[in-house]
Amino acid sequence: MDEINVEIKDAVLEIKNVSVAYNKGNYAVTNVSAAIKRNRITAIMGPSGCGKSTLLRAINRMHDLYPNIVTEGQILLNGADAAKMSTMMLRRKIGMVFQRPNPFPNMSIADNVIAGYKLNGISLKKSEKEEIIEKSLQDVALWKEVKDSLNQKGTFLSGGQQQRLCIARALAFQPEVILLDEPTSSLDPISTKKIEELLIELKEQYSIILVTHNMSQAARISDYSMFMYLGELVEYGKTKEMFINPKDKRTDEYLTGKFS
Amino acid sequence: MVSSITEIKETSNHQKWDARFIKDKIFTGLIILFSLITISPIVLIISKLISKGYKQINLSFFTETTPNTYQAMLANEAGNTIPGGILNGITGTILMVFLASLMAIPIGVLIGIYLYENGTKRYAKIVKDITDILQGVPSIVLGLISYFWVVKFITNGFSALAGSFALFIMMLPLIIRSTEETFKMIPVSIKEAGFALGVPYHKIIFRILIPSGLSGLITGILLATSRVIGETAPLMLTALGSMAVNLNIEKPTSAIPLLIWEFYNDPNMVDLIWASSLLLMMLVLGINLISKMIISKRNL
Numbered sequence: 001m002d003e004i005n006v007e008i009k010d011a012v013l014e015i016k017n018v019s020v021a022y023n024k025g026n027y028a029v030t031n032v033s034a035a036i037k038r039n040r041i042t043a044i045m046g047p048s049g050c051g052k053s054t055l056l057r058a059i060n061r062m063h064d065l066y067p068n069i070v071t072e073g074q075i076l077l078n079g080a081d082a083a084k085m086s087t088m089m090l091r092r093k094i095g096m097v098f099q100r101p102n103p104f105p106n107m108s109i110a111d112n113v114i115a116g117y118k119l120n121g122i123s124l125k126k127s128e129k130e131e132i133i134e135k136s137l138q139d140v141a142l143w144k145e146v147k148d149s150l151n152q153k154g155t156f157l158s159g160g161q162q163q164r165l166c167i168a169r170a171l172a173f174q175p176e177v178i179l180l181d182e183p184t185s186s187l188d189p190i191s192t193k194k195i196e197e198l199l200i201e202l203k204e205q206y207s208i209i210l211v212t213h214n215m216s217q218a219a220r221i222s223d224y225s226m227f228m229y230l231g232e233l234v235e236y237g238k239t240k241e242m243f244i245n246p247k248d249k250r251t252d253e254y255l256t257g258k259f260s
Numbered sequence: 261m262v263s264s265i266t267e268i269k270e271t272s273n274h275q276k277w278d279a280r281f282i283k284d285k286i287f288t289g290l291i292i293l294f295s296l297i298t299i300s301p302i303v304l305i306i307s308k309l310i311s312k313g314y315k316q317i318n319l320s321f322f323t324e325t326t327p328n329t330y331q332a333m334l335a336n337e338a339g340n341t342i343p344g345g346i347l348n349g350i351t352g353t354i355l356m357v358f359l360a361s362l363m364a365i366p367i368g369v370l371i372g373i374y375l376y377e378n379g380t381k382r383y384a385k386i387v388k389d390i391t392d393i394l395q396g397v398p399s400i401v402l403g404l405i406s407y408f409w410v411v412k413f414i415t416n417g418f419s420a421l422a423g424s425f426a427l428f429i430m431m432l433p434l435i436i437r438s439t440e441e442t443f444k445m446i447p448v449s450i451k452e453a454g455f456a457l458g459v460p461y462h463k464i465i466f467r468i469l470i471p472s473g474l475s476g477l478i479t480g481i482l483l484a485t486s487r488v489i490g491e492t493a494p495l496m497l498t499a500l501g502s503m504a505v506n507l508n509i510e511k512p513t514s515a516i517p518l519l520i521w522e523f524y525n526d527p528n529m530v531d532l533i534w535a536s537s538l539l540l541m542m543l544v545l546g547i548n549l550i551s552k553m554i555i556s557k558r559n560l
Binding site: 060062065086087088089090091092095096098099100102103104105106115116119120121166169170173 | 446447449450452453454455456457458459460463464467468471472474
């Protein structure tokens with residue numbers, strides 16, 4: 001695990017002893033510590049129910065929504081305690097993309113991109129608005145496809161386009177980190193490929209954490225990988241090294257398909 | 261030996277197939293028969309209403325108040341249409357349904373949202389059960405309650421307010437449950453998308469959930485309206501009726517179904533019964549068709 005002891009200045013996120021319980025004593029994630037490297041794609045993989053999504057959602061405090069869920073430990077974003085930030089500030093800095101594309105059905109494509117500003121009551125000048133919409137849509141390679149239909153509802157796009165729109169919505173805030181929770185699991189192979197290529201481009205500007213149950217996806221696009229099993233972080237390291245030479249027996253068995 | 265076995269199998273298969281075929285035909289026939297029985301009342305009602313009621317439908321039907329028995333009798337003897345119309349009923353119905361909606365929509369939608377958000381909590385479950393019970397309370401009982409609360413203590417007499425209060429209680433459970441059901445159909449992920457952008461809770465409800473479910477909310481409200489628009493019993497005990505147009509909510513007021521009941525008790529007014537029923541039926545039918553259109557548009 002040596003290469004993971006990245007210097008603090010390289011780490012955008014530090015996860016320290018994080019545990020999450022859905023109800024008292026029933027832990028879904030136990031004592032996970034990891035430093036997430038800046039401008040890299042970090043994949044979290046593992047079998048269903050291993051706590052990968054739960055860990056991801058602890059990072060931007062989505063668990064705050066559900067009063068039964070208890071989160072322990074500390075998460076530092078650029079050295080600052082995430083628990084002490086306002087949820088709005090934290091989620092401006094940490095964007096999130098979900099398993100199923102979920103553009104707001106009541107908003108146009110353009111409004112979906114700047115939904116974070118609109119819904120939080122941040123007023124933008126018309127020129128600023130247009131600039132953010134164009135840049136965000138260009139970042140996700142959707143601009144050419146939708147530039148003539150910006151005022152139409154986002155729900156009329158194809159699944160892959162909708163998911164890219166959702167990524168654009170997360171990018172509009174210029175976050176530091178983007179969390180993606182199995183973003184391609186409901187998409188066809190072509191749309192999946194587009195999003196994977198997009199993520200590789202986006203890591204120039206953003207730090208990306210990607211939850212996936214698809215090992216080959218992790219192998220294709222991630223720089224670092226975490227393997228989780230039964231709520232525990234079993235192994236964390238450079239993706240290439242982990243796939244070639246896993247240190248833990250469970251990682252080896254998972255990667256070689258002995259269980260899934 | 262082998263061939264005889266297959267022969268038996270084949271014939272038995274054939275017989276089975278025959279029996280199934282006949283059963284299928286019988287059941288299809290039954291379903292068609294029963295569905296015709298279901299459809300025929302509405303067709304018969306509408307055709308009867310149109311054939312009996314059309315001759316009274318003219319401009320004065322909508323612009324004049326109810327005639328008195330003497331006028332109607334003279335017109336009947338001369339073989340003319342009955343003069344006057346049911347303007348007092350139309351305005352009364354609009355006034356009372358409007359007042360009832362004014363009370364029922366905000367309260368119903370808010371309670372519906374509360375039940376959707378807190379459906380598993382003990383108190384919410386109790387509210388849900390009571391809402392269901394309220395839905396089953398006979399409308400005349402609601403009229404009685406409104407009589408004791410509003411007629412006796414608030415307006416000190418029969419009034420539009422008392423009538424609309426009874427209608428309000430009838431609309432409430434319908435709007436509450438339809439709001440809750442509408443919100444349940446919106447994927448949780450839409451709500452989470454809002455949270456992931458740091459949007460505060462109340463803004464997610466008012467700027468994402470309500471606009472996303474608007475068509476469902478409107479449909480629920482329209483259906484609740486069409487449900488109460490034809491209510492007669494509670495209005496008899498509360499609004500009483502009035503021969504003139506009344507827009508004062510503290511005074512007795514007429515309504516289309518109330519007029520139908522009054523016409524029924526007057527042998528000279530028979531033609532107006534049919535015309536008023538036709539109008540009421542068309543109103544309810546129109547509201548239902550609009551809601552169906554909204555629903556089918558939403559499903560696209």
